[in-house]
Amino acid sequence: MSAGFPILTTILVAPVLGALAIVLLPREARQTVKYVAAFAMGTALMLALYCYFAYDFVRGGMQFTESVPWVPELGVTYAMGVDGLSLPMVLLTALIGFSAVFSSWGTEERVKEFFVLLLLLLIAGVVGTFLTRDLFIFLLFYELVVIPIYILVILWGSSKRVTKEYAGMKLTIYLLVGSAFLLVGVLALYIQAYPPGERTFLMEGLAAAAALGHLPESFQVPVFFLLLLGFGSLISMWPFHSWSPDGYAGAPTAVSMIHAGVLKKIGGYGLIRLGIAVLPLGAKYWAPAIAALGVVNVLYAAFIAISQRDLKYVVGYSSVSHMGFVLIGIAALNVVGISGAVANMFAHGVMSALFFALIGYLYGQTHTRNMDELGGLAHQMPYAATGLMLAGMASLGLPGLISFVPEFTIFVGAFARFPVLSVLAVAGIVLTALYTLRLLANVLFGPRQVRFDHLPDTGGPALVPLVVLGAVLVVFGVFPALLMKMAGSGVAPLAAILDGIALAARMGGGL
């Protein structure tokens, strides 16, 4: 299949071409800009769906691969490929990117620049990190997205509790400083893995080096720590989480959707793909610490979410809390837990994107995000209310919706290793139910309020995210195998590595 049509590159290039087309359009062609954007993302979504369903489970491993030497002397290859780990993330990015275009339909200011930045740099960058098999290209795409986010936040963001300049800067600096640690870790790995001349940035190559024993435990432990700092701040692991709620609150709707929905997941994805596959001994050393921090994430963020009044802060802390589950799943270091983590990242991505899309819509209509000032909106906005209910129920893990099975799987996996921590984390679900239900009750239900009567319900373009993401929530909830099979096939190759380290004696991390 490698010689065939470069489908993954097309997924990457579709938004870029769309953005180039937009650049060439005149500034006044506001509607055309949106159509072009929607078309580009639609193409990417179709291709991503095709890949998802054409993926060959029997064969497993990397498929749709492409490979072009890029910087030969450094061992950088433009290598594309997806497996069961990355494919859900690619699909997620395409889904959310497509929905984000429609959520931004109401953008008034600087429409052209908004879509160029959003499409060209942000979505292409995010999807690129998941498509590539080369660590160098991965880092390239990862840092590529940070600056557009900054500009998007300071230009189109909103200042409520914190100014958008503050939010944007905080988010940017956190992510970049995290990435500095990541970068040093990656370079150390690159140097250690092979002698000069044979070096490669290919992730398979690095994993092979680990299997060959080129990476002793004394090397893996500190380097994994560096990676944990980088990926951990990205996945908003406590105590590096504080950029996340502020950032989401300041960001425009589409950026919140993409950021909470997919960008964060790069952290979890990186921890699995790089942390566990390449540095298994390091992962084993730090696993208890990760699990403990994951539990702190779940409980601490949930408690804070309970006390928030601003809708975006509630969802922001809720997303920090949900990432705790992912961390616990990863720390379980068994196939069940990790595939649960992968699936949960997908589930949470869809759900939080839907949440942010609807909150953005509500805010656009009512000009407030304060829970106390809203109420009874189910009377005026039945569609939006349905969407929020779906997202909320998925958030608290209602069976039949997307996140039930992944979370359950995580707990099954984690309980085997960390019984006490797992029980604590399960308690977090109760807190999640508390703040989610309270949010829904405060905003949607209660007596009809006359002052909201003139507000229209979601309709037209704004309905697209609701339909697309809502449908995914239900379909993947009813047929969990769609997701679990994919995640399982992605994690399956790790089984050998995980069995290998199960025998390794040492386990530390201070716990």
Next chain:
Amino acid sequence: MLQDYGAIALLMAVALIFPFIPLFVSAYIQTKKPTTEKLSTYECGVDTIGKTWVQFKTSYFLYALVFVVFDIETVFLYPWAVKFQVMGTFAFVEMLIFVAILVLGLCYAWRKGALEWQ
């Protein structure tokens, strides 16, 4: 290596002593008939009025700079002239270029009015 330094030291000693020889000789053989006029600070010109720490007109410096052009020219022309026949055409062309650069400098100063006293 020490011998090389010895030669330098000897040269320095000679150079230091040499200027004093004419001074001593003249002091020894001269006749002394001092007058008030001879003992004043300036034998010629006028006595200074006020402080001597005054600003000079910058034209002085410009003249000094232009003088450097000719000074350097002489410094390099002299050894060149001595060895001219040994060095041949190459050195001749080289010196022409050198002089041309200096002439450019002079033309520049001239054109920019460095030689005019306002």
Next chain:
Amino acid sequence: MDLSLLTTEIVTVALACFVVALDLLMPAGEPRRALGYLTLLGLAGIFVHAFTQYGLNASLYGGMFRVDDYAVFFKQVFLAAYMLTILFSVRTADGFAPYTGEFYGLMLFSLAGMMVMASANDLVTLFVGMELMTITFFVLVGFNLGDGKSSEAGVKYLILGAASTAVLLYGMSLIYGYTGTVVLPEIAARLSASPAALVGIVFFLAGFAFKIAAVPFGMWVPDVYEGAPVPITALLAMASKAASFAVLTRVFLTAFADAPYNWPLIIAWLAAASMIAGNLAAILQTNVKRLLAYSSIAQAGYLLTGLVAAGPDGVKGIIFYTALYVFASAGAFAVVAAVRDETGSDDIAAYRGLARSSPLLAAAMTVALLSMAGIPPLAGFVGKLYLFLAVLEKGWFWLALLGFVMSMVSVYYYLLVVKAMYLGEPAGAPTADGCAALRWAALASLALTVLCGVYPTPLAALASRVAQNFFQ
């Protein structure tokens, strides 16, 4: 003796004389822009010619002057820096009338000095080249006649520069006194442990740390950068720094490579101090020129890490990074020149709304600054990667970590400028758009920075080849 090896230097000096002579012949009061374009054209010719000098690896004057790949590469870097600078300085230079011709002429003379530095293979030639460069810069820094800040900068640069030269010269004399030679390879052969050699090396390093603006010898940088005319600031930041790095690397890797002292450690401390102090001090700046000055101190720190690595990889990092620092700085200073020409101010506030009045200039500035910060996919990222990979390889873990963290800290102050350009509304005053030549400079910088970041292979391959120079 093959004089054709000296073509680049000879043509540069001839061009300088020609420009000065032409300036004399042109009637006073007429615009001198043609001189700028003539200079540009001449430099472009020399640049192209320099390609033919790769692979020659010849010596002149009994080994005092080397035309090797390393020297040729650096000459091309200087030429690129000067070409870009001249492109964006034509309008600034118009403001120097009636001394526009001299401005171009002096620039060319300083370029000739740098070329000599790049090729110098003995301490005296090196010193002569450096003085030619420095003395012309003393004049050029104070070229904004009637502007107190410019004159102050000129005098400051003169006094501090002279002091640093004295230190440098003292160091050289100690090395000469101890080894009895000034030719670099012979120094390497005769150097052994002694207090004189140690003090000589340290003084030499201190003298050049002044030129490259490393902490603590870079205290002159903010004031001089702020006061000097924008094109000269740009040249000080790009070309003068590059020339000094060319010398520093050559001397340390040929003459002092086997010196029985752990000089990489000293340089590592210098690099660390520069990265930390430069980046932290830059955060507080409100004047873009001062901001770029502190940032250039930090950049000197990054470049020094390549010298710490003291191997082909490190040299390659230095070479690669120098080239793309030139590309990035040219773009940044082009925008500074445009804003300065139009508003007369260098404050960050003057950049408000630039993205609306001139999207190209705003984009060029953004890309340039982010490249200096090392954000992919811009060239600066690849450059830092090469530098820090080289030191990591030698086991300098803390230095690489510090470098990366400090680069990310630097994003903060670079983004302040970006924010002003994209967020603010133009303050009513006429906004900068620059003249056509300036926009070309900005465009070239933008294109080169992105290109070298996305596809670094050609430049990296050249850098690898050049870096083998000292290790055959």
